[in-house]
Amino acid sequence: MAKTVxxxxxxxxxxxxxxxxxxxxxxxxxxxxxxxxxxxxxxxxVDRF
Amino acid sequence: xxxSTAAKVKVDPRDAKLSxxxxxxxxxxxxxxxxxxxxxxxxRSGKWELPxxxxxxxxxxxxxxxxxxxxTTFFIMGFQYAAVSRTTGGHSSAARRAGxxxxxxxxVGTLMAATMVLLKEASVLYTFYAPLKAHWIxxxxxxxxxxxxxxxxxxxxxxxxxxxxxxxxxxxPLLSFMAVINTVxxxxxxxxxxxxxxxxxLPWSLGLVDxxxxxxxxxxxxxxxxxxxxxxxxxxxxxxxxxxxxIIGGKIFSDSLARLSFILFLLFSIPVGFHHxxxxxxxxxxxxxxxxxxxxxxxxxxxxxAFSLFATFERYGRSKGATGLxxxxxxxxxxxxxFIVPFIGMAAFIPAxxxxxxxxxxxxxxxxxxxxxxxxxxHLTAATSVVLTFFGxxxxxxxxxxGRRLTKAMNKLAIIQAWVWFIGMVFMSGSMHIQGLxxxxxxxxxxxxxxxxxAAEWIPYQIAQAVGGTILFLGIILVLIIFVNLAxxxxxxxxxxxxxxxxxxxxxxxxxxxxxxxxxxxTAALILxxxxxxxxxxxxxxxxxxxxxQTWSKW
Numbered sequence: 216m217a218k219t220v221x222x223x224x225x226x227x228x229x230x231x232x233x234x235x236x237x238x239x240x241x242x243x244x245x246x247x248x249x250x251x252x253x254x255x256x257x258x259x260x261v262d263r264f
Numbered sequence: 265x266x267x268s269t270a271a272k273v274k275v276d277p278r279d280a281k282l283s284x285x286x287x288x289x290x291x292x293x294x295x296x297x298x299x300x301x302x303x304x305x306x307x308r309s310g311k312w313e314l315p316x317x318x319x320x321x322x323x324x325x326x327x328x329x330x331x332x333x334x335x336t337t338f339f340i341m342g343f344q345y346a347a348v349s350r351t352t353g354g355h356s357s358a359a360r361r362a363g364x365x366x367x368x369x370x371x372v373g374t375l376m377a378a379t380m381v382l383l384k385e386a387s388v389l390y391t392f393y394a395p396l397k398a399h400w401i402x403x404x405x406x407x408x409x410x411x412x413x414x415x416x417x418x419x420x421x422x423x424x425x426x427x428x429x430x431x432x433x434x435x436x437p438l439l440s441f442m443a444v445i446n447t448v449x450x451x452x453x454x455x456x457x458x459x460x461x462x463x464x465x466l467p468w469s470l471g472l473v474d475x476x477x478x479x480x481x482x483x484x485x486x487x488x489x490x491x492x493x494x495x496x497x498x499x500x501x502x503x504x505x506x507x508x509x510x511i512i513g514g515k516i517f518s519d520s521l522a523r524l525s526f527i528l529f530l531l532f533s534i535p536v537g538f539h540h541x542x543x544x545x546x547x548x549x550x551x552x553x554x555x556x557x558x559x560x561x562x563x564x565x566x567x568x569x570a571f572s573l574f575a576t577f578e579r580y581g582r583s584k585g586a587t588g589l590x591x592x593x594x595x596x597x598x599x600x601x602x603f604i605v606p607f608i609g610m611a612a613f614i615p616a617x618x619x620x621x622x623x624x625x626x627x628x629x630x631x632x633x634x635x636x637x638x639x640x641x642x643h644l645t646a647a648t649s650v651v652l653t654f655f656g657x658x659x660x661x662x663x664x665x666x667g668r669r670l671t672k673a674m675n676k677l678a679i680i681q682a683w684v685w686f687i688g689m690v691f692m693s694g695s696m697h698i699q700g701l702x703x704x705x706x707x708x709x710x711x712x713x714x715x716x717x718x719a720a721e722w723i724p725y726q727i728a729q730a731v732g733g734t735i736l737f738l739g740i741i742l743v744l745i746i747f748v749n750l751a752x753x754x755x756x757x758x759x760x761x762x763x764x765x766x767x768x769x770x771x772x773x774x775x776x777x778x779x780x781x782x783x784x785x786x787t788a789a790l791i792l793x794x795x796x797x798x799x800x801x802x803x804x805x806x807x808x809x810x811x812x813x814q815t816w817s818k819w
Contacts, residue, residue: 232583233579234578234582235575235578235579236589237574237578237589237591237592237593238574238578240589240590241570241574242570242571245570245614248614248615249618249621253618253621253625256622256628256631256632256701257627257628259628259631259701260627260630263631264627
């Protein structure tokens, strides 16, 4: 009797429609932007006062 | 909108008429105020002088009052009035009457103040700081503008209250809820400016008293002045949260999150005025520190808004089959002016917000205070994020109200307008930011400061501001062409008033959000806590009052 082989090594390409990973990346970008601008002006302050 | 199934899809024509009346005043203010802005940048380039004895500080006052107070207040009241009408099913005749009375009172006040500025009796800039002393008619005119806006706002509150009464146990339509939050915040905030005008500046300018307590008046002004900027911003957020999702074909990420962020704005945007007075002597630093903390609390609802918008866009993009980390970004409707014009405004809020966090930080305020960095900052917040969103709203709202259509040609022109604005603002606001970091002062006409080396460094940036100001003025001409077209000449037809639905309509917003006693109670408690002790201190330890000064040239 022939054995039915279940192919398990085939990758299914299914992206979750409800994924919010782009949003996560975007808010990280936003946070980093805020921190970088803040720190830059803070260094100006430290430098001047 | 979850609960507005009974609401009319179109704004009632009688309500439309009142909204349009507001917009005519708002766009007239834009035309004249914009021209003044152009002239200012030309004067500051050092290459041109004002003719006929017109004074720089006079046109600066006209620009600030028209753009910051008249354009914004009239546009916001007109927009919110229409949004409440659209989502509740229309105003009652009593509310409509209140709206018209408010409109006329505001208009009379505007004309009174404008006349005094034109007669060179009130070149006190839009902040009208004492001890600069204007003619009493200027202050009385501003009082009329504020009282008129209360009556105008009362119309929205009346219609909201009627809707609540007719729909017990139901959360109100999101746009109406947001409009009422903004109106309530405005009423609470304007109590401060009304107090300084009525009890200090009017008696002083009438000659009933000789001197004015400068610190008290500035503190009352900034009690009002910071929520003023949120009063400008929240209608833009109304569009971003509750209208843009419908325009792109998506859903509101979360109705409850949107309501919560508006409540946080009500709570935290008022007890924070000291962050405008960080360099001001006479206020205990501990209380400045406390208000700075509260200021940073206002960052939270703005970050919530950013998250919510990204999420709305990503959900929509993925529903259209977009893949990858940022694939959703490409499928947004980039050819639709109703989307892209406010979108440029949203993007501008990223550097604008980052700059705001810098301004509110005590140490960094020593770097930027009273420099033209601040002017650059509020030209990103108010003059880009807010007004581009207002323009984006008017591109569908004006034809909706006048029974016309936004044609393809006007849609294209609107997109060009927004890009022209963006480019102009990159030049103008960008160079203002840099010049400010180099120490260039704000609120000042062209000067070489006696041939100072440092002042010479600023001049190239002032020329860049004139280039940016000229491009921006072209942008204003385009806005006015589009506005006049949509109001009078566009083909007759139906233009949609887009109102988005929540992604999960079965999730009703918690009714606690409509508990006004609770939110007004917390608002009052925070204000009393942040202001009572320092205010007593300011009054008890006040220096002698100041007589009035008129530093500008007269006709």
